[in-house]
Amino acid sequence: MTEVLSEQMGSGSHAGALLEVDNLHVEFRTRAGVAKAVNGVTYSVDAGETLAVLGESGSGKSVTAQTIMGILDMPPGKIAGGEIRFRGVDLLKLPEDQRRKIRGEGISMVFQDALSALNPVFPVGWQIAEMFRMHRGTSRGEAKKKAIELMDRVRIPAAKERVNDFPHQFSGGMRQRIMIAMAIALDPEILIADEPTTALDVTVQAQIMGLLAELQRDSNMGLILITHDLGVVADVADKIAVMYGGRIVENAPVYDLYKNPAHPYSKGLLESIPRVDHKGHELYAIKGLPPNLLEMPTGCAFHPRCPYRRDNCVTDAPPLYTISGTRGSACHYWREVIDDGEH
Amino acid sequence: MGRYAIRRLLQLVPVVLGTTFIINYMVWQLPGDPFAGRCGQRPCPDAYVTAMREQFGLDQPLLVQYGNFLKNLVTGNLGVDFNSVSVASLLGDAWPITIRLALMAVIFEAVIGIGAGVLSGLKRGGFIDNVVTISTLFLLSLPIFVTGYLLQWLLGVQLGIITPTVTDEATVPELIVPALVLASLNMAFTARLTRTSIVENLRSDYVRTAVAKGLSNRRVVAIHLLRNSLIPVLTFLGTEVGSLMSGAIITEGIFNIHGIGGLLWRAILDQDYTVVVPVATLLVLVYLLANLLVDLLYGVLDPRIRYE
Incomplete structure (x- = not known):
């Protein structure tokens, strides 16, 4: 035993x-x-x-x-x-x-503190789109569209309007949703x-x-x-x-x-x-x-x-x-x- | 952003008024009569001195003089110097040379300083890091005129690689060594600042995220790390444009460059205040505008800074 x-x-x-x-x-x-x-x-x-x-x-x-x-x-x-x-x-x-x-x-990872884990000087949509652009060679426009879809999927309200916002413009919960969107991209x-x-x-x-x-x-x-x-x-x-x-x-x-x-x-x-x-x-x-x-x-x-x-x-x-x-x-x-x- | 820019521009007005008033007041308060010594071995006749004082308005009260100065500044009429040469044409000859020298110096500061700082920051404790740390310390501890005379003597006189002085045309190749001398202090400081900033950001969470995203090492460094690390460095470079201008006075003196610095230097020795005042005013304006530009640029570089 x-x-x-x-x-x-x-x-x-x-x-x-x-x-x-x-x-x-x-x-x-x-x-x-x-x-x-x-x-x-x-x-x-x-x-x-x-x-x-x-x-x-x-x-x-x-x-x-x-x-x-x-x-x-x-x-x-x-x-x-x-x-x-x-x-x-x-x-x-x-x-x-x-x-x-x-x-x-x-394998992908979501970190504890999304405010410091997201790059402060790039828009959130850009940071999500980077996954497609660098791994799949997707064009900028196409990658941005996919980023908006992902932001919708993790239920960020008005994803289309907020895709160019920066991490500090989001609340803690929304930032963590963006981290998750990036991780599951x-x-x-x-x-x-x-x-x-x-x-x-x-x-x-x-x-x-x-x-x-x-x-x-x-x-x-x-x-x-x-x-x-x-x-x-x-x-x-x-x-x-x-x-x-x-x-x-x-x-x-x-x-x-x-x-x-x-x-x-x-x-x-x-x-x-x-x-x-x-x-x-x-x-x-x-x-x-x-x-x-x-x-x-x-x-x-x-x-x-x-x-x-x-x-x-x-x-x-x-x-x-x-x-x-x-x-x-x-x-x-x-x-x-x-x-x-x-x- | 637009409102902020206008507000900042308006804030410059009292600063310009204050500084130019002080410049005007101080130069005319310096001891010695600028006209008394202009007649060779003999003292100048009283009639000449009086006539000159009248011509340049020195007989009038200070505030009236300052008012005239402002009026001329706004209308763009800079007058003539004591030899009746148009100050505008003096500036027109000297200004492009100094701009060229300063621009070259800024490029050296940015390219060499940032390059060295990034390399030493990425491989902390490595060979390059040690070389950069020691050489920047060396540059920082030498006053600019020592570096200048040393390079002039070594490269110009001993090795004959460059001509020790610069010709009237002040071509770009001729200005390479003077620009390096002018840039030396800021270049060393830029390298150190970049290194510190890189080392700090290298440990940051968002760099770790960038690695976890599966980005190439080059992209992590060149996009994610560098963009953040350069914010303080670019701010420093911008605010130091003003100090470059005053550094140019020494450098231009050493290499006999006929720029703004040389002009100002000779005018001070000759007590030719009609030249000193506009040149000093110009330097003040350059400094203020450079600072304004940096402040505006800062908001673009770092989106967390919001104006309004």
């Missing part, structure tokens, strides 16, 4: 998944030492599937995404091992000009959304998540949704990978994880969501601080903060135990965590 999940995880992922991250290691060389940002992350996404990658700042979720896109700053970043297979081909071994063609066409097979709603109002957050889900359904994209907000993912995701200290500590179909987490960290995250029926009680918070990437705790990285800690947690790093075909937990005592039941 407690086998180690060596390669793939999650439902519907076998040798042929569209995008597979396999035992990825990424380090940052800093003056203070080597920071191990990603330590053997393995996940996969198939067409039409949504994977939510959950974790706090510094858990390695964004670094993994940047490595997939090939936009990691190197140096100081360094890929220390692993593979990223897209349609079975290891991206990390591809020459730069071939990787470049996959960006935008095959060439019908990519995988869309990575790195905290797409973190900088937005709650009402706008829901709209943007709805838009992403709808676009994904329409074009059968694989969606990787990176977030630290459990509330955001519940409706949208098919499966969840929870990251801590550069590792995946739990992966599960979304319903299973919400109902019954199998890792103390996931459990802590769920319990720290404010709930109406707990009104008047103190809000739960995971004790302690995220691990220092320069000096990772021995054994399980979560042990200094873990209520289930035993002696062997300090010395033995837990492998990713298989709970069922589609679930895994990197906790020696996952049974106990599950048996504690619904939080």
Whole structure:
């Protein structure tokens, strides 16, 4: 029963998944030492599937995404091992000009802060049209028409009138829609959304998540949704990978994880969501601080903060135990965590 | 934008009035009588001095003199100098030469300065970056007249590559070295400013987006990075056109160029204020218009700046 999940995880992922991250290691060389940002992350996404990658700042979720896109700053970043297979081909071994063609066409990305991620000196329509002009050689006029169509598709009101406006002339939600329009312009097979709603109002957050889900359904994209907000993912995701200290500590179909987490960290995250029926009680918070990437705790990285800690947690790093075909937990005592039941 | 331009233009009026008044007032307040020493070894007869003072209106109160100056300026009548040569014709001879020199200097500043800055910014810590950092520091720490005399001596006198002084025609090839000298300080500063700006923007989110869009490296740098990085650089180049004009006085002196600088220099030595005042006024106008142009251009370069 407690086998180690060596390669793939999650439902519907076998040798042929569209995008597979396999035992990825990424380090940052800093003056203070080597920071191990990603330590053997393995996940996969198939067409039409949504994977939510959950974790706090510094858990390695964004670094993994940047490595997939090939936009990691190197140096100081360094890929220390692993593979990223897209349609079975290891991206990390591809020459730069071939990787470049996959960006935008095959795998695309939406960033957190659209105001700084869009170029301030070019009109938004121009920035969307650039995708067609540079990847497909479309003429300026034709590309602009397609940009307007895309702006319509992401429901920007009066797209035709606003196509020549600049990013700063839009509201936060509208700017994020433009980012999304740009990312889906060439019908990519995988869309990575790195905290797409973190900088937005709650009402706008829901709209943007709805838009992403709808676009994904329409074009059968694989969606990787990176977030630290459990509330955001519940409706949208098919499966969840929870990251801590550069590792995946739990992966599960979304319903299973919400109902019954199998890792103390996931459990802590769920319990720290404010709930109406707990009104008047103190809000739960995971004790302690995220691990220092320069000096990772021995054994399980979560042990200094873990209520289930035993002696062997300090010395033995837990492998990713298989709970069922589609679930895994990197906790020696996952049974106990599950048996504690619904939080 | 149009309203803003007009408002800015109107703001220039009091500035022009103030500066020209100060110029007029100061030059006539300088010690020494400009006419007393114009008769060779002998002192000039009182009758001559009085007649000249009357001819150039120096016997009238300052405000009347200033009024006359303004009237002449508006009608375009710049009068004659103390030798009865038309000031307009003096300016007509000298002005094109200085414009040529200054334009060449601006081109050197922009092409060499921006080029060096981009190359060193893109490969921070590399060989080119070190060369640029050291050579710009060298240029920045040398006063312009040292650079000028040094190049004149080295290239003109020792190596004979150029003629040490420039002929009356002041052709473009002759002006290359003087223009480089004139440009040297601003060129070095432009290179440093460009480098800083490139390094800063290289880490920005929109450059990362451009890479994530799958654009070629060349397009990311030449379109997305450069366009943003050049905003402060072009502003600097524009505002420094005025300082080029005053730098031209020194450079033109070193290389014996008969431009505005040379004209102004000789006129000051001769205390020929009928020349000093219009030339200084012209320099003020160039400086003000260059600044206005930069302010307007800034709104075009950076759409986040909105006038109204």
